[in-house]
Amino acid sequence: MKLLHTADWHIGRTLNGYSLLDEQKHAFSQMLQIALDEKVDGIVIAGDIYDRGVPSSEAVIALDEMLRKINLENKIPIYAISGNHDSAKRLNYGREWMEYTDFHLNTLLEEAFTPIETSDTQIFLLPFFDPMDARVYYQKQGMDPQKITNIKTIGEAMSLVISDMTKLFDKNKKHLLITHFAVSPNKDTEIDLTSETNSKVGGLATLTTNQFKDFDYVMLGHIHTKFASPSETIRYSGSLVKFNVKEANTEKSIDIVDTNDDPISFVHHKITPHTDLIVLKETWETLLDPEFYSKQPIGKNWFAITIEDFKRSEHTQTNVRSQLQDIYGTVVELDYKNVEVSNNQSIEQTIDSTNHEGIVEQFYTSITGDTLSKSQKGIVNEIFTELGKEE
Amino acid sequence: MKLLHTADWHIGRTLNGYSLLDEQKHAFSQMLQIALDEKVDGIVIAGDIYDRGVPSSEAVIALDEMLRKINLENKIPIYAISGNHDSAKRLNYGREWMEYTDFHLNTLLEEAFTPIETSDTQIFLLPFFDPMDARVYYQKQGMDPQKITNIKTIGEAMSLVISDMTKLFDKNKKHLLITHFAVSPNKDTEIDLTSETNSKVGGLATLTTNQFKDFDYVMLGHIHTKFASPSETIRYSGSLVKFNVKEANTEKSIDIVDTNDDPISFVHHKITPHTDLIVLKETWETLLDPEFYSKQPIGKNWFAITIEDFKRSEHTQTNVRSQLQDIYGTVVELDYKNVEVSNNQSIEQTIDSTNHEGIVEQFYTSITGDTLSKSQKGIVNEIFTELGKEE
Structure with missing residues (x-):
C-alpha cells in the first residue's frame, strides 16, 4: 500500500x-x-x-x-x-x-x-x-x-x-x-x-x-x-x-x-511555505541599506532579525522595531548580538548558567541595552542570597 | 414515531x-x-x-x-x-x-x-x-x-x-x-x-x-x-x-x-435518584434529636440543611458541620435562618441591595454568627467610600 x-x-x-x-x-x-x-x-x-x-x-x-x-x-x-x-x-x-x-x-x-x-x-x-x-x-x-x-x-x-x-x-x-x-x-x-x-x-x-x-x-x-x-x-x-x-x-x-x-x-x-520565515543576522547599517534589503524576499514573509554590533545608545527600543517593520513588514522576532551599551562595553551572549547574577545582568542588557546600576546589582544579589537560603 | x-x-x-x-x-x-x-x-x-x-x-x-x-x-x-x-x-x-x-x-x-x-x-x-x-x-x-x-x-x-x-x-x-x-x-x-x-x-x-x-x-x-x-x-x-x-x-x-x-x-x-438531595429546615435541637433523624433517609443521600433560630454563641462553625455530618452523612449545603447572635439580636435575611455596608454586615453575621465590631465597621465604610470615589 x-x-x-x-x-x-x-x-x-x-x-x-x-x-x-x-x-x-x-x-x-x-x-x-x-x-x-x-x-x-x-x-x-x-x-x-x-x-x-x-x-x-x-x-x-x-x-x-x-x-x-x-x-x-x-x-x-x-x-x-x-x-x-x-x-x-x-x-x-x-x-x-x-x-x-x-x-x-x-x-x-x-x-x-x-x-x-x-x-x-x-x-x-x-x-x-x-x-x-x-x-x-x-x-x-x-x-x-x-x-x-x-x-x-x-x-x-x-x-x-x-x-x-x-x-x-x-x-x-x-x-x-x-x-x-x-x-x-x-x-x-x-x-x-x-x-x-x-x-x-x-x-x-x-x-x-x-x-x-x-x-x-x-x-x-x-x-x-x-x-x-x-x-x-x-x-x-x-x-x-x-x-x-x-x-x-x-x-x-x-x-x-x-x-x-x-x-x-x-x-x-x-x-512550500506561503509565508516563509526569513532569518537575518546583520548590522544595523546593513539592515537599513537599500542595496541589502532590496534583495530580500520582502512582501508576505515573516522576518526574524538579529542586529549585530548594535549601538544601543543611538536608538530607542520602539524606533528599532518600527524602522525595521517599515522596511521588512512583519518582524516576528527581534534580537541583538554584541550590543554596544552606553558605557562602550560589548557584551558577549555566552551564559554561565551557574552565575545567576550574570544571567540577570545579560538579560537586562539585551532587553534594555543598558547595564545594571550599582543599586540594581545590589538588589539582584540580595534576592539570590535569600533564594540560596531557602534551598 | x-x-x-x-x-x-x-x-x-x-x-x-x-x-x-x-x-x-x-x-x-x-x-x-x-x-x-x-x-x-x-x-x-x-x-x-x-x-x-x-x-x-x-x-x-x-x-x-x-x-x-x-x-x-x-x-x-x-x-x-x-x-x-x-x-x-x-x-x-x-x-x-x-x-x-x-x-x-x-x-x-x-x-x-x-x-x-x-x-x-x-x-x-x-x-x-x-x-x-x-x-x-x-x-x-x-x-x-x-x-x-x-x-x-x-x-x-x-x-x-x-x-x-x-x-x-x-x-x-x-x-x-x-x-x-x-x-x-x-x-x-x-x-x-x-x-x-x-x-x-x-x-x-x-x-x-x-x-x-x-x-x-x-x-x-x-x-x-x-x-x-x-x-x-x-x-x-x-x-x-x-x-x-x-x-x-x-x-x-x-x-x-x-x-x-x-x-x-x-x-x-x-x-429515580440514586443519591437523592434531601432538604431539611429545622432547629438545632430537632436536627440532633434521634426521634427526628431516625426517620430521615440517611445513608447514601446528600443533605442540604438550614438551621432555624440558631444560637451562634453556643457553637463553632466547624463543630456544627461535623456534628451534622456524623448524623446525616454528606452535607452539601449548610445554611442558617434567624441567627441569634452574641448580642441577642435576631437578624432577618432580608437584604437592601442599596445598603452596601448592610450587606457585608449580614454576610459576616450569617457566616460567623458574630456582628461586626466598631473598628471592623469603620474599615468596611472606608472601603465603600473609596470605591464610591472611583465611580
Missing part, C-alpha cells in the same frame, strides 16, 4: 504571538493535493495534532475541517495517534464513530494492541504514553506487581509493548508502526536509559532503533525535521510548517511510503 | 464542589433502559449537554461513553442540539462522522435549516443562538442590511428563523422542533421583547408559545423542570438530575413522545 506520512501539525500554535493557522491551512492544502495526485491508500498523522491539550475553538474548527476534507470529502483513510502535546482523553472523543469511515485514531495505550489489518499490512497505532500509563495498563492486564514496579523508563515500557505487539504479527503481512517518541540512531550510540540526565531529548526519554527492529517500517512524530530520522526505515516526516527560527532553514516535507517495496521505501515531497 | 425527550444533562456539573457525575451516570442508565423498553425510534437531547464550554476531560470521556452506548451499542438514533452552556464550536467537532450512524447534532444556526426527514416526520434541530448569530447568518444569506439591523431581540430573530423553516415544510409530514430557550406560556402573558428588564429569564430573552404554533410539537431544553412547560405540545422534559436545592423536591423524568397521536402525546417516565 501507499501511505502519506506526516506528523506534528500542532494546530493552534503561535510564533511569538503570531498565529500560524493560515500557514498551517496552506501547508495542509499542498499535502492533500499530493495525497490525491499520488492516489495514496491512507494518510498517517504521527501525533501532536493539536499544539495544546485544550486547543482554542478556532483550532478545533480548523482541525475538524482538515480531517473532514481528507476522510469524508476525499474518502482517504486516516491513521492517526495523539502525541505529547495532545490531551489523550479529549482527543479520544468521537473516535468510534470515525472508525466507520476508516478514520483510525488511537490516543490510549490500551488501544494500540488492535492493529488495523489491510490485505497485506498490519498497521500498529501506538500513541505517546509514559511509564506510568504502561504500569496502569499492565496492572489491568493482571501482570505480576513486582514486574510492574520494574517499569521505570520508557525504554522498559516500550520493550514490553513491542513484545506484546509482535505476538499479534501475521507472518504473511508487513508490519508498520506509527508512534511519537524521540528515537536515537542506533545501538552504538545507545543512551543509558537509567540515567535521568542523558535519557531525555525534548523532555522525553530517548529510545533506540534496535527496539523497533521487528517492524518493516516505523513512522515517527515528535522531532520536527526529517533529518533527525534514525534509519532508512525508522523515519520522521517532520512538521508541515516552520515553528521557530531554528527550523527556518530546513525544508519541510511529507513522505510517500510504498510498503510494496522491499525494503519499504520513501520519497520526500516538499511543502 | 416514538421519541424519548430529555435535555439539560449538564455533564461535568458540581453541587457546591461535589461531583454529580456518578448521579448523572445512574440517571443515564435508567433513561437508556426506558428507551430500550419503549423501543423508541430516537433520543432527543435538547441542549446543555455539557455544563461548560470547556468541560473537564472526565466529562468528555463520560459523555462519549453515554453517546456511544445509545448510538453505537444500541443503534438508537440521536437528535441533539447545543444549549447556552455548551461551546457551539467545540461541540461541533466530529458531527459529520456521527451522521453516518444517525447521530444528528446541530450546534450552529446555519445547520438548523436542513430538517432530518423520516417517513412521516420532519425534525428541525435548532441549537441555542443569540440575535448576533442571527445577524451574521442572515448577512451571509444576503439579507438587506436595514432588515439585519432590525434583528435586535431573540424574538425578532426567532420569527425569521421559524418563517424560513416553515418554507421547508412537507405538508404530508408532521413537524417537530427541538430547541433550547425560555418560552413563556401564551400570548396573554407575552412579555415586551424590546424591554431589557422584562425579557430575560435565566439570562435569556423569553419567547412565547404563539411563535411556535406552526409546529406539531416542540421539545425544549433550558428550564430544568417539566412543570415549566408552556403548553401541552410545547414541552420541557426537565433535567435528569437535581442540580440544586431549588430542584430538590421536584420529580425528574423523561418524556416518551408519540408523534402518531393527534395531537402528539407525551408520557412522563420517572427517573
